[in-house]
Amino acid sequence: MTEITSLSLFELIKNIKEKKISSNEAAKSFVDRSEKSKKLNTYVTENFENCLKLSKEFDNKPNFDLKLPGIPIAVKDLFCTNEVRTTAGSNILNNFVPSYESTVTQNIWNEGGILLGKLNCDEFAMGSSNETSFFGNVQNPIAKDLVPGGSSGGSSSALAANLTPVTIGTDTGGSIRQPASFTGTVGLKPTYGSCSRYGIVAFASSLDQAGPMSKDVKDSSILLEVISSFDKKDSTSIDFKRNNYSSELTRNIKGIKIGIPKEYRVDGMPDEIENLWKKGIEYAKDCGAEIIDISLPHTSYALPTYYIVAPAEASSNLARYDGVKYGLRSSGESLIDMYEKTRSEGFGEEVKRRIMIGTYVLSSGYYDAYYLKAQKVRQLIKKDFDEAYNKVDAILTPSTPSSAFKIGEKSNDPVSMYLNDIFTVPVNLAGLPGISIPAGRDKNNYPLGLQIIGKPFDEQTVLNIAYSMEEKINYKNNITDWWME
Amino acid sequence: MVLCDIIFYHMTIDLKTVKHISKLARISLEEKKAEKLADDMNSIFEFIEKLNELKTENVEPLTSIAETTLRFREDKITSDNIREKILKNSPEKNDDFFVVPKVVE
Numbered sequence: 001m002t003e004i005t006s007l008s009l010f011e012l013i014k015n016i017k018e019k020k021i022s023s024n025e026a027a028k029s030f031v032d033r034s035e036k037s038k039k040l041n042t043y044v045t046e047n048f049e050n051c052l053k054l055s056k057e058f059d060n061k062p063n064f065d066l067k068l069p070g071i072p073i074a075v076k077d078l079f080c081t082n083e084v085r086t087t088a089g090s091n092i093l094n095n096f097v098p099s100y101e102s103t104v105t106q107n108i109w110n111e112g113g114i115l116l117g118k119l120n121c122d123e124f125a126m127g128s129s130n131e132t133s134f135f136g137n138v139q140n141p142i143a144k145d146l147v148p149g150g151s152s153g154g155s156s157s158a159l160a161a162n163l164t165p166v167t168i169g170t171d172t173g174g175s176i177r178q179p180a181s182f183t184g185t186v187g188l189k190p191t192y193g194s195c196s197r198y199g200i201v202a203f204a205s206s207l208d209q210a211g212p213m214s215k216d217v218k219d220s221s222i223l224l225e226v227i228s229s230f231d232k233k234d235s236t237s238i239d240f241k242r243n244n245y246s247s248e249l250t251r252n253i254k255g256i257k258i259g260i261p262k263e264y265r266v267d268g269m270p271d272e273i274e275n276l277w278k279k280g281i282e283y284a285k286d287c288g289a290e291i292i293d294i295s296l297p298h299t300s301y302a303l304p305t306y307y308i309v310a311p312a313e314a315s316s317n318l319a320r321y322d323g324v325k326y327g328l329r330s331s332g333e334s335l336i337d338m339y340e341k342t343r344s345e346g347f348g349e350e351v352k353r354r355i356m357i358g359t360y361v362l363s364s365g366y367y368d369a370y371y372l373k374a375q376k377v378r379q380l381i382k383k384d385f386d387e388a389y390n391k392v393d394a395i396l397t398p399s400t401p402s403s404a405f406k407i408g409e410k411s412n413d414p415v416s417m418y419l420n421d422i423f424t425v426p427v428n429l430a431g432l433p434g435i436s437i438p439a440g441r442d443k444n445n446y447p448l449g450l451q452i453i454g455k456p457f458d459e460q461t462v463l464n465i466a467y468s469m470e471e472k473i474n475y476k477n478n479i480t481d482w483w484m485e
Numbered sequence: 486m487v488l489c490d491i492i493f494y495h496m497t498i499d500l501k502t503v504k505h506i507s508k509l510a511r512i513s514l515e516e517k518k519a520e521k522l523a524d525d526m527n528s529i530f531e532f533i534e535k536l537n538e539l540k541t542e543n544v545e546p547l548t549s550i551a552e553t554t555l556r557f558r559e560d561k562i563t564s565d566n567i568r569e570k571i572l573k574n575s576p577e578k579n580d581d582f583f584v585v586p587k588v589v590e
Contacts, residue, residue, distance in 0.1 A: 099570035193551045206550060232558070236551045304533045315510065322511070324583050326574035335586050340513035352512055353525055356503070359510040360526070373536055375546030380539070382547055414525055415532050431550030 004029040005162040009071065009219040012165050016069050023062070023070025023114070026165075027055035030072050030116055034163045039483040040139045042158040044077045045085045045118040054114045066112035067226050074164040076155045077118035078125055079105045079210070080199040084115065088201040089123040089133040089151075092321045092328045092346030102199025103234070104168060104210045104227045111226045116164055120154030123348045124318065125175055125203045127151050128420040131411050132350040139407075140183055141479050142446055146404045149179030155213050156183040160477060166214040166223050170200055172207045173306055174400075174424025177436035180213055181399035181449025184438040184477040186466070187213045188220045189424075191456045192431035193238030196231035204313035205236075207306075207428045215477075217437065217467040221245040224459060243460045251468040254288035258452075258465065259392035263299035264423060266401065273398045273448065276440045280396055280450045280469070283439075287468040292392050296384040301377050302426040303418060308361050308374035309429070314351075315358025321346060353414065382430040389455050394465055397423050399436040399449035423451060433459045437466045438475040447477070498526045 004026055007015065015021040031048045051072050058070035080086045080098035087093045101109075109115070122132040130138040130153025138153045140146040141161035148157040152169030156179035159167050169176040171189035180187025188211045195210040202208065212223035225246050230239040260281060265274070281291055323329035323342030330345045332338030347355070361370035388395065401422055410417045427434040433456070436449040450469070454462035503523045507514045514522065568581065577584040 096574055099567065099573065232556075235555055236549065238551055298539075301536060301539060304535045307529060307533055308536075319511075323576060324585055325571075327576070329576035332586060335588050336511070337513075338586050339511045343511055344513040347512070353522065353529075355510050355512065356506050356522060357526060357529060360498070360502075360506050363506065363509060370533070372546055373541060375548060376541035376544040377536055377539060379544050379547040380541070382550070415528050418529075418532075 005033050007165065008215050009165045009222055012071060013069060013222070016071070017064045023055040023058040024052065026070065027051050027072045027114065027116075030164060034116070036484050037161055037163055040141060040157050040161055041136050042119055042138055042154045042161070042163060043074070043117045044087055044089070044120050044135050044154070047084055047115045047117045051114050051116050058112065058114070063112065067222065068108060068111045068113040071113050071165060072116045073108060073113045074116040074119050074158055074167055075105055076121050076152050076167065076169045078121055078170050078201045079168065080201070081105055081115060081118065084118065086118065086201070087135070088125070089121045089135060090346065090348070090351070091134040092342070093201070094134070094328060096326050098199070100199060103196035103229065103231045104200070107227050107229055108168070119158050119167065122151035122153065123351050124201065124314070125151035125170055125172055126314070126350050126354055128174070128178055128417055129405070129407070129410065130154065131407065132348055134348060137407050139483060140404055141483065142183060142404065142477070143444075144482060145407050146446070147182065147407055149182035149404060151175040152179045152187070152213065156180055156185055156187070159183065159185050159213055159215065161479060166212060166219050168210055168223070168227060169213050170208055170210050171428065172203050172310060173428050174421040176211050176213060177424050177434060177449070177451060178400050178420060180436040181438070182404035182447065184447035184475065185213060185215060186217055186220050186435065186437050187211065188224060188435040188459070188462070189427065189433065190224065190228060190459055191433045193236055194228045194433070194457070194459070196229060196234040196237050198231055198233040202317040204310040205317060206313060207310060209428075217435075217463060217470050218246065218249060220435070221249045221463050240457050245460060245463060248460055249467055250464050251287070251471060253464050253468045256289045256394065256461070256465065257292055257392040258284050258289045259292050259294035259388050259395045261294050261296040261299065261388070261395060261397060263296050264397045266422065269401055272442045273401060276448050276450065277398050280439055283469045283472045284396060284465070286472050287465070289465065294388045294392060294395070296388060296426070298377065298380045298384050299426060302381055302429055303422055305374045305377045305381065305429060306421070306425045307357070307418060308370050309378060311354040311358035312362050312371050313358070315355045315362065318351070318355055350414070378429050381426055385430045385432060393455070393461055395453040397451045397453065399423060399451040403442040403444065403446040403448055427453050432456060433462050435462050435466045437470055437473070438477070439469075439473050440475070445478070447475070498523055498530065
């Protein structure tokens with residue numbers, strides 16, 4: 001039989017339900033493999049002992065009606081987990097142990113999932129390479145010294161390395177889809193308001209969304225079904241009718257209209273990305289989709305807009321880290337001195353940079369020029385999508401303008417790092433669902449992803465298109481376990 | 486669309502401004518780091534100034550992507566006594582309070 005750790009979530013659930021594998025056997029396999037994979041630096045906090053204990057308890061009293069029966073799952077360390085340390089990749093939360101559970105993780109435990117551990121990420125989810133984490137770089141299992149993407153880099157790496165059957169990330173400007181693209185995995189950012197933000201360490205509240213990351217599209221549909229819920233504890237959670245995403249998953253997308261936005265053909269885009277996109281269009285046609293050229297005229301303004309809106313919201317959200325109620329405290333002569341030293345020592349460079357930008361654009365005299373302007377442009381970006389969706393059901397684009405890069409290659413140039421998110425950021429600004437699926441390889445054999453963007457609340461169409469194209473693309477990751485002793 | 490579309494008419498953020506912003510943000514800054522930060526912020530703002538190309542006088546700002554009005558809830562206590570849990574993570578506390586450096590002389 002195939003190794004337990006290389007099974008898809010769907011197969012693992014099936015085997016557990018048919019009693020061919022016990023929850024404890026599954027937990028042991030993932031714990032063993034995770035123990036042997038410390039070089040990847042995916043875990044910030046391990047929950048291995050507890051996971052093994054809980055899996056035994058599940059086996060003693062199994063409930064096979066649950067959607068994730070006794071399935072061990074590691075999650076991004078941005079989700080608050082009751083009594084389990086939650087750091088958000090930051091020194092300032094190094095010792096923070098929440099006394100409550102995020103809604104998204106609670107939904108997973110309610111359906112039988114068991115916490116394997118907390119996965120590394122960029123500090124406060126600010127980054128595109130996992131290099132801003134206080135807990136160090138994460139290695140991409142695809143090749144040595146390659147970034148796994150970010151901010152959900154620990155999640156994408158652990159998933160691609162088979163250390164967890166599925167995982168969850170958060171996506172503010174591409175933090176699920178870009179790392180999925182860099183590791184040959186699937187990552188879905190749902191519609192804003194689909195998954196509760198309650199208990200997720202806040203970065204930019206009008207953009208943050210949690211979502212599934214998995215080895216294939218079907219697994220993402222299973223996990224989305226579990227984590228997407230209306231939640232009174234999140235003031236922007238939306239009460240809409242959610243599909244049974246996994247049972248409604250179909251490869252029948254005949255006649256579906258897919259838009260190709262000409263503005264995503266950016267100058268300086270490598271040929272291999274252009275070619276991947278062309279191939280993707282052919283795959284979509286093969287699946288029965290109708291391809292339509294569309295225009296999203298304000299695309300090039302999305303990143304500048306994002307780099308006003310996101311830091312502004314971050315500077316406000318991160319004002320709570322003051323060394324008083326929780327987290328790190330540095331000693332200071334006065335209260336203000338204590339605040340300033342705590343925040344200086346507790347935050348890393350990228351987080352400080354974004355707090356500074358955010359504080360600047362919100363400061364007296366600059367608010368209209370920057371923040372208000374950005375909100376207006378955000379409206380124009382959203383209207384572009386609204387108009388496009390009068391003509392098409394979904395949009396197909398590359399996920400990223402390049403494949404994974406080397407650790408250290410872009411860490412000294414913030415703007416070149418930000419350009420990574422050029423294709424993913426507009427989706428967050430407009431609050432839309434978007435998925436990245438692996439679709440090919442570059443000249444170095446590193447994975448490349450395609451993005452499918454949907455209408456608000458239409459995750460089902462996004463999943464169906466991805467599911468259909470996935471079959472035609474037939475991509476398989478080639479992981480050699482190079483990091484193991 | 487051009488990847489490196491740099492516009493030069495932005496206002497330069499000088500060292501004095503950086504120090505003022507760091508005061509507002511309550512982050513202490515060493516002189517050397519302040520210079521680096523000024524450089525970084527200037528390159529980011531060069532990039533952001535691209536928005537000036539757009540005329541937006543008649544555009545409504547988008548304040549929330551969820552087109553619903555915020556819900557009201559009843560104003561009642563829903564949690565039990567969680568004082569201990571809340572205080573548990575505090576870097577310095579006495580029995581019932583968070584402790585901070587002396588504020589009043």
